Amino acid sequence: MAHSYTPGLKVLKKTIFKKERILPLKGDVLVKEGDVLNPDTIVASTNLPGNVQMLKVSNILNIDPKDVVEALKVKEGQAVKKGDLIAETAGVFGMFKSSVESPVDGTIESVSQSTGRIVVREAPVPVEVDAYVSGKVDEVIENEGIILSSHAAFIQGIFGIAGEKRGDLVLVSSSSSEELTAEQITADMKGRILIGGSFLSLEAYKKALSVNVAGIVVGGFNYYDLKAVLGYNLGVAITGTEKLNTALIVTEGYGSIPMSEATYSLLKDNVGKAASINGATQIRAGVIRPEIVIPIDSSNSENDSESKMPKGIQEGSTVRVIRSPNFGKIGTVVSLPSELNKMESETMVRVAEINIAGENFLIPRANLEMVETDE
Amino acid sequence: MSKKIKSILATDCGSTTTKAVLIEWKEDRYKLTFRGEAPTTVEAPFEDVTKGVLNAVMEVEELSGRTILDGDKIITPDNGTSGVDIYVSTSSAGGGLQMMVAGVVKSMSGESAERAALGAGSIVMDVLASNDGRLPHEKITRIRQLRPDMILLSGGTDGGTTTHVMELAEILAAANPRPRLGQNYKLPVIYAGNNKAQDSIKKTLGEISDLDIVDNIRPVLEQENLEPSRDKIHDLFMEHVMAQAPGYKKLMSWTDAPIMPTPGAVGSLIEMIAKKENISVVGVDIGGATTDIFSVFEGKFNRTVSANLGMSYSICNVLAESGLDNVLRWVPFDIDRSELTNRIGNKMIRPTTVPQSLEELVIEQAIAREALRLSFIQHKEFATSLKGVQSERTISDAFEQSSSGQSLVNMMELDLLVGSGGVLSHAPRRQQSARMLIDSFMPEGITQLAVDSIFMMPQLGVLANIDKEELKDDASQAALEVFDNDCLIRLGTCVTPVGSIKPNSKMADITLTFNDGTVKDLVINEGTLEMMEYPYEEVKISIKPVRGIDVGAGKGEALDSVIYGGVVGLIFDGRNRPITLSKESNKRIDSLLSWSKAVDEYPKGEVF
Numbered sequence: 001m002a003h004s005y006t007p008g009l010k011v012l013k014k015t016i017f018k019k020e021r022i023l024p025l026k027g028d029v030l031v032k033e034g035d036v037l038n039p040d041t042i043v044a045s046t047n048l049p050g051n052v053q054m055l056k057v058s059n060i061l062n063i064d065p066k067d068v069v070e071a072l073k074v075k076e077g078q079a080v081k082k083g084d085l086i087a088e089t090a091g092v093f094g095m096f097k098s099s100v101e102s103p104v105d106g107t108i109e110s111v112s113q114s115t116g117r118i119v120v121r122e123a124p125v126p127v128e129v130d131a132y133v134s135g136k137v138d139e140v141i142e143n144e145g146i147i148l149s150s151h152a153a154f155i156q157g158i159f160g161i162a163g164e165k166r167g168d169l170v171l172v173s174s175s176s177s178e179e180l181t182a183e184q185i186t187a188d189m190k191g192r193i194l195i196g197g198s199f200l201s202l203e204a205y206k207k208a209l210s211v212n213v214a215g216i217v218v219g220g221f222n223y224y225d226l227k228a229v230l231g232y233n234l235g236v237a238i239t240g241t242e243k244l245n246t247a248l249i250v251t252e253g254y255g256s257i258p259m260s261e262a263t264y265s266l267l268k269d270n271v272g273k274a275a276s277i278n279g280a281t282q283i284r285a286g287v288i289r290p291e292i293v294i295p296i297d298s299s300n301s302e303n304d305s306e307s308k309m310p311k312g313i314q315e316g317s318t319v320r321v322i323r324s325p326n327f328g329k330i331g332t333v334v335s336l337p338s339e340l341n342k343m344e345s346e347t348m349v350r351v352a353e354i355n356i357a358g359e360n361f362l363i364p365r366a367n368l369e370m371v372e373t374d375e
Numbered sequence: 376m377s378k379k380i381k382s383i384l385a386t387d388c389g390s391t392t393t394k395a396v397l398i399e400w401k402e403d404r405y406k407l408t409f410r411g412e413a414p415t416t417v418e419a420p421f422e423d424v425t426k427g428v429l430n431a432v433m434e435v436e437e438l439s440g441r442t443i444l445d446g447d448k449i450i451t452p453d454n455g456t457s458g459v460d461i462y463v464s465t466s467s468a469g470g471g472l473q474m475m476v477a478g479v480v481k482s483m484s485g486e487s488a489e490r491a492a493l494g495a496g497s498i499v500m501d502v503l504a505s506n507d508g509r510l511p512h513e514k515i516t517r518i519r520q521l522r523p524d525m526i527l528l529s530g531g532t533d534g535g536t537t538t539h540v541m542e543l544a545e546i547l548a549a550a551n552p553r554p555r556l557g558q559n560y561k562l563p564v565i566y567a568g569n570n571k572a573q574d575s576i577k578k579t580l581g582e583i584s585d586l587d588i589v590d591n592i593r594p595v596l597e598q599e600n601l602e603p604s605r606d607k608i609h610d611l612f613m614e615h616v617m618a619q620a621p622g623y624k625k626l627m628s629w630t631d632a633p634i635m636p637t638p639g640a641v642g643s644l645i646e647m648i649a650k651k652e653n654i655s656v657v658g659v660d661i662g663g664a665t666t667d668i669f670s671v672f673e674g675k676f677n678r679t680v681s682a683n684l685g686m687s688y689s690i691c692n693v694l695a696e697s698g699l700d701n702v703l704r705w706v707p708f709d710i711d712r713s714e715l716t717n718r719i720g721n722k723m724i725r726p727t728t729v730p731q732s733l734e735e736l737v738i739e740q741a742i743a744r745e746a747l748r749l750s751f752i753q754h755k756e757f758a759t760s761l762k763g764v765q766s767e768r769t770i771s772d773a774f775e776q777s778s779s780g781q782s783l784v785n786m787m788e789l790d791l792l793v794g795s796g797g798v799l800s801h802a803p804r805r806q807q808s809a810r811m812l813i814d815s816f817m818p819e820g821i822t823q824l825a826v827d828s829i830f831m832m833p834q835l836g837v838l839a840n841i842d843k844e845e846l847k848d849d850a851s852q853a854a855l856e857v858f859d860n861d862c863l864i865r866l867g868t869c870v871t872p873v874g875s876i877k878p879n880s881k882m883a884d885i886t887l888t889f890n891d892g893t894v895k896d897l898v899i900n901e902g903t904l905e906m907m908e909y910p911y912e913e914v915k916i917s918i919k920p921v922r923g924i925d926v927g928a929g930k931g932e933a934l935d936s937v938i939y940g941g942v943v944g945l946i947f948d949g950r951n952r953p954i955t956l957s958k959e960s961n962k963r964i965d966s967l968l969s970w971s972k973a974v975d976e977y978p979k980g981e982v983f
Contacts, residue, residue, distance in 0.1 A: 025553075049551065051512055051515075051516075052511070052512055052515050052549045052550075053512065054511040054512070054545070054546070054549070065538070109549065110545070110548070110549075112541065112545055112579075114537060114538065114541040114572075114575045114579075115538055115541045115542045115545060117542065117545060119545065119549050121549075158724050158725070159724045222713065222716075222717060223691070223716050223717045223719070223720030223721075224713060224716045224717075233691070233692075233694075233695035234691060234695075234720075235683055235689060235691050235692025235695045235696075236664070236683055236688055236689050236691070236692055236723070237688070237691075237723050237724050253717075253720075253721045253724060253725070254716075254717035254718075254720035254721050254724075255714070255717040255721070281724075283688055283723065283724055283726060284664065284688055322721070322725045322728055323721070323722075323725070323728040323729070323730075323731060323735070324718060324731075324732065324734075324735060325731065325732055327718075327721065343729075343730075343731045343732075344731065344732050344733050345730045345731060345732060345733050345735065345736035345803060346733075346736075346803035346804065346978055347729055347730060347731070347736070347801075347803050348803070349729055363731065364728075364729050364731055366727055366728055366729045367728045367729060367731060369725070
């Protein structure tokens with residue numbers, strides 16, 4: 001049977017979810033292989049080098065850079081407190097002295113005789129990495145972190161904002177084609193993850209922020225509303241570091257687009273369960289999509305779905321159209337003709353014949369996305 | 376003629392696709408005979424670039440019937456039916472070469488360092504300078520965040536004051552930067568500043584970095600010396616960056632010449648062609664994330680990378696920087712603005728889609744015009760004569776208001792404009808590529824247009840750079856012959872008179888004399904665009920501009936020249952410069968439709 005490879009977004013009821021939890025710099029790993037983890041378990045920690053203050057001592061004391069050493073009252077490597085005397089000129093008969101004091105608590109890192117500057121480094125900044133989802137330690141990467149695994153339902157979105165959040169899933173929209181409105185968001189949703197349908201307005205997202213909702217999963221959001229949220233036009237889709245209380249995960253795209261039935265029903269089936277989500281998106285080489293991970297009972301793990309994932313689009317596959325016309329619609333592959341076809345734009349492409357609601361269309365294969373389910 | 380090189384295999388490992396080409400000596404010239412491509416395999420699950428290379432080469436084997444591989448080895452030399460004489464490669468996989476540069480004065484040594492890094496094919500993540508307005512701790516935080524592949528530090532003229540460049544070195548030392556790839560090696564730093572500071576630099580940076588010292592990039596203010604830094608960047612790219620990337624050690628052992636960063640190879644090819652033909656050239660490669668522009672004017676080479684102007688990953692940034700109105704001015708129909716921004720947003724998050732409807736194609740090409748226009752503005756601002764140079768001025772210079780740091784880009788001087796990248800190379804009609812190039816670069820006088828349809832310039836660039844004595848001549852002959860005959864698709868020539876004149880009035884009389892002796896007269900009127908189909912053959916042209924109008928010989932001066940047709944033909948552009956579109960929607964749409972019709976740009980139908 002003809003098939004074509006088109007990467008899609010994963011919607012998996014049961015899989016072994018693996019995640020690297022790595023420190024930004026080498027440090028200590030605090031757990032060992034096989035340890036059971038909660039989302040809040042600290043798995044590794046380290047100290048980032050502290051901030052640096054550069055003092056132009058020769059300028060302040062009005063001396064030559066090479067004379068700075070003579071004026072020093074401290075040594076390289078010595079700890080200093082804010083206000084401690086660092087350097088002082090001899091003055092005239094002990095009078096009219098000029099001096100430099102440390103502006104921070106820290107350590108004298110270096111003294112330069114070429115520029116007359118002294119570097120004071122502040123205390124290291126501790127950094128901790130938590131587990132993010134419950135599971136167990138699969139592998140320890142010495143001094144760097146761990147790889148954890150968890151039996152979970154796993155859903156990828158197409159685009160998101162804000163980083164890792166956790167909370168219980170709450171169903172708000174009663175169907176995949178219903179808009180999630182501001183009125184539906186109430187104060188008791190604080191710290192929860194809301195499941196919407198086709199669309200979330202800017203007003204509704206602002207309401208969610210105001211009641212400290214942990215996250216929202218929804219079919220569509222307007223591209224131009226992002227500016228009001230982020231404060232700038234999003235030029236390239238690299239997100240995750242936004243300081244927002246409410247992560248947003250869009251599963252279909254920009255505009256009002258019903259959430260795919262597979263995604264919606266999987267979320268609905270898990271209402272009330274704890275989920276970990278991450279809006280971080282990077283659409284470049286090494287693509288990162290936002291994700292929703294819902295750890296599930298691992299007693300029967302034989303049917304984990306990763307192994308039986310379809311390899312590509314085949315006749316009968318469920319696909320989503322990802323470019324106008326028919327954008328956002330879900331259909332079934334009828335056939336995959338091998339010859340090139342000329343589109344209305346005169347672009348010559350390989351196409352797939354797709355049945356959407358009883359009608360057949362020829363659509364470029366590049367404009368289709370596999371809906372990867374494990375059913 | 377006997378050739379030392381009878382066959383050449385060349386690959387380019389791009390961030391998504393690895394392309395292989397086979398060049399053979401046939402019928403007294405080097406010809407591109409076969410090509411193949413396969414997905415690049417730098418990232419998981421493969422993590423070995425050579426797998427993608429082997430797959431692409433296997434495709435060439437299948438098509439050519441020639442055995443090139445013996446297991447996972449390339450057979451050398453060519454024995455008639457199997458093997459190739461040389462194998463070369465370029466690479467931009469894994470994000471290419473990412474550098475940070477530093478100079479004392481941003482517009483002087485900072486800019487020279489940036490020029491060297493860009494010319495070597497790197498992406499410049501940031502330019503640090505003593506006068507960039509940032510406090511030391513801000514600079515330190517920035518260096519730590521960026522994690523470049525290497526740093527180029529410059530500043531000061533030879534024998535001059537060392538204080539400022541040492542301050543920069545101390546900032547680098549305090550930041551203790553780490554390389555992007557691999558936690559276990561020191562970051563390469565190249566010092567190309569004041570020679571008097573070399574010893575102090577060694578003391579400050581020798582321990583914490585892998586320091587190399589080369590000749591000053593700006594030994595005196597009036598002179599820029601980029602070559603030593605550029606060469607060192609190429610060496611370090613091989614030794615450090617490439618050696619860290621998965622599979623590259625193996626790939627390096629296969630090649631007969633060092634692997635070059637893709638844009639570096641393209642740049643050196645363009646530089647070589649401009650030199651050989653003694654012409655001014657602009658080359659552009661518009662990709663999904665970035666747009667690279669290369670130019671040679673007055674014999675000086677420049678390259679810029681507009682890091683966030685591209686047709687998919689950065690398409691929304693094109694929209695943000697140009698504004699929706701500037702995109703829509705190229706679209707000859709009304710469209711809901713909010714819906715359009717969502718559509719463009721969706722292209723960003725699903726970057727591999729293609730325009731199926733004509734409407735989508737027109738919008739995509741409108742965005743491309745703006746991406747190209749903005750990238751070229753950035754290029755013109757960067758490709759300047761040296762700034763900060765004191766020159767003696769006569770009274771006439773003072774009247775001309777010329778100063779140091781003027782752009783070298785002179786559109787009237789431009790001889791050849793080459794486009795590449797999906798939106799230009801794969802446009803359904805070549806007329807569309809020609810229109811996009813003309814509308815965004817706005818060439819003046821006589822300019823030949825071409826596209827590199829399969830983006831083969833990288834492979835040819837590395838070929839042109841082979842420096843093994845016994846292979847050098849054949850390799851550069853192969854690069855030039857394939858470039859001339861197989862790489863470029865000649866679109867034709869654009870003839871553009873410029874100068875101030877009343878709307879719709881005559882700008883120039885033109886007489887064309889074709890090879891068969893026939894003669895044709897025509898007139899270029901202001902505001903019009905005309906096309907004449909003619910293949911890639913010589914045509915004698917005689918242009919008589921009216922008073923105040925210039926076609927290259929000066930205002931009102933006649934010009935006789937030889938031009939070439941191409942797959943599009945000869946284009947006579949009376950739209951003056953800059954091309955301005957009416958603010959009134961109806962008039963604007965009328966102009967757009969008449970220009971499209973004149974060059975048969977889009978299929979006839981509802982809109983066109």
